[in-house]
Amino acid sequence: MSEFxxxxxxxxxxxxxxxxxxxxxxRKKTGLAIFSPIIVAAACIIPLLLVLDIDYxxxxxxxxxxxxxxxxxxxxxxxxxYRRIALLKKHLGAILCGLGSGILAGGLGTLGLCLLFDLxxxxxxxxxxxxxxxxxxxxxxxxxxxxxxxxxxxxxxxxNLGPVFAEFLFRIFRIRHPIARGLALGNASHAVGTSKAMxxxxxxxxxxxxxxxxxxxxxxxxxxxxxTFL
Amino acid sequence: xxxxxxxxxxLLVSLLGExxxxxxxxxxxxxxxxxxxxxxxxxxxxxxxxxxxRAADFLIEIMPVMFVPAAVSIxxxxxxxxxxxxxxxxxxIAVTALVMAVTGLVTQxxxxxxxxxx
Numbered sequence: 001m002s003e004f005x006x007x008x009x010x011x012x013x014x015x016x017x018x019x020x021x022x023x024x025x026x027r028k029k030t031g032l033a034i035f036s037p038i039i040v041a042a043a044c045i046i047p048l049l050l051v052l053d054i055d056y057x058x059x060x061x062x063x064x065x066x067x068x069x070x071x072x073x074x075x076x077x078x079x080x081x082y083r084r085i086a087l088l089k090k091h092l093g094a095i096l097c098g099l100g101s102g103i104l105a106g107g108l109g110t111l112g113l114c115l116l117f118d119l120x121x122x123x124x125x126x127x128x129x130x131x132x133x134x135x136x137x138x139x140x141x142x143x144x145x146x147x148x149x150x151x152x153x154x155x156x157x158x159x160n161l162g163p164v165f166a167e168f169l170f171r172i173f174r175i176r177h178p179i180a181r182g183l184a185l186g187n188a189s190h191a192v193g194t195s196k197a198m199x200x201x202x203x204x205x206x207x208x209x210x211x212x213x214x215x216x217x218x219x220x221x222x223x224x225x226x227x228t229f230l
Numbered sequence: 231x232x233x234x235x236x237x238x239x240x241l242l243v244s245l246l247g248e249x250x251x252x253x254x255x256x257x258x259x260x261x262x263x264x265x266x267x268x269x270x271x272x273x274x275x276x277x278x279x280x281x282x283x284r285a286a287d288f289l290i291e292i293m294p295v296m297f298v299p300a301a302v303s304i305x306x307x308x309x310x311x312x313x314x315x316x317x318x319x320x321x322x323i324a325v326t327a328l329v330m331a332v333t334g335l336v337t338q339x340x341x342x343x344x345x346x347x348x
Binding site: 012016017019020037038039041042045046049050056059060063064066067069070071072073074075076077078079080081082083085091093094095097098099101102103105106109110113114117119123127130131134135136138139140142143147148149150152153154156157158161162165166169170173175176177179180181183184185187188189191211213216217220224 | 237240241243244247248256258259260261262264265266267268269272273279282283285286287289290292293294295296297298299300301302303304305306307310311314317318319320321322323324325326327328329330331332333334335336337338340341342
């Protein structure tokens with residue numbers, strides 16, 4: 001039986017989609033942001049593989065065809081960005097300063113806390129790109145010599161925290177402008193933050209999806225500089 | 231319509247991204263080069279929106295699923311993560327709140343100041 005799984009091309013891919021659908025179903029039923037379909041899927045697949053004694057490479061035989069699409073999907077992010085290009089041009093200065101300050105604050109915060117916890121260089125660079133969209137974050141970590149899987153986990157935690165924090169932070173810091181709210185969500189919590197921003201309003205959603213791409217590109221430039229600090 | 235052609239255009243831009251990644255000695259993933267190239271092609275009119283948007287919207291819609299295999303791969307690095315689990319969680323929580331607050335405050339500050347002048 002185990003040979004069947006080892007030879008199957010569709011096992012990993014079908015399992016991935018099924019587990020994701022289960023996660024999406026749970027979130028719809030409960031309405032809780034904490035039920036990220038990605039996290040639920042991983043939380044189902046890992047124990048299942050361990051119980052059935054199937055190793056990751058066997059699972060990935062099928063699953064790799066899903067991850068294969070990440071590069072073209074990231075290229076496709078240019079399309080929503082292009083659709084909002086007028087809004088981007090109008091507030092270019094404020095958008096770039098806002099995103100840039102957020103990224104600098106994030107880099108300095110990560111550096112300070114890594115020093116505080118006495119983490120090594122490879123652990124530090126693993127955490128540096130944790131606010132950007134997963135495709136860019138994982139690519140960056142690979143380039144910087146970190147552990148890609150840990151970055152993926154950190155990115156997912158950061159993403160799922162965004163919607164949880166947003167209302168509270170926006171209230172105590174009196175962040176009311178829709179562009180500011182959208183950029184804040186997109187810069188801190190990428191795609192998951194964007195889904196929350198879409199609920200807040202159209203401008204928030206547009207700005208948040210814009211932040212994913214622009215902050216991704218800015219982080220690509222800034223993260224290698226920050227990487228030299230520890 | 232012409233979904234094959236739409237995917238062809240996106241894959242060609244991805245391929246050019248890989249080529250740039252191969253030629254340039256920068257720590258930039260091929261996907262980011264591809265995204266920048268695609269934006270450049272759209273802005274200059276080399277590629278028109280309707281030539282790629284159906285395939286692009288489809289890819290973006292199913293994008294979250296593509297992160298699942300990477301999330302599952304944590305089972306390979308659990309030994310690496312376990313000793314630093316608490317610092318990692320603390321750092322991610324604190325820095326996410328920091329990034330969100332700073333981005334929102336700075337953006338709102340600049341837009342607000344400009345509107346006061348108008």
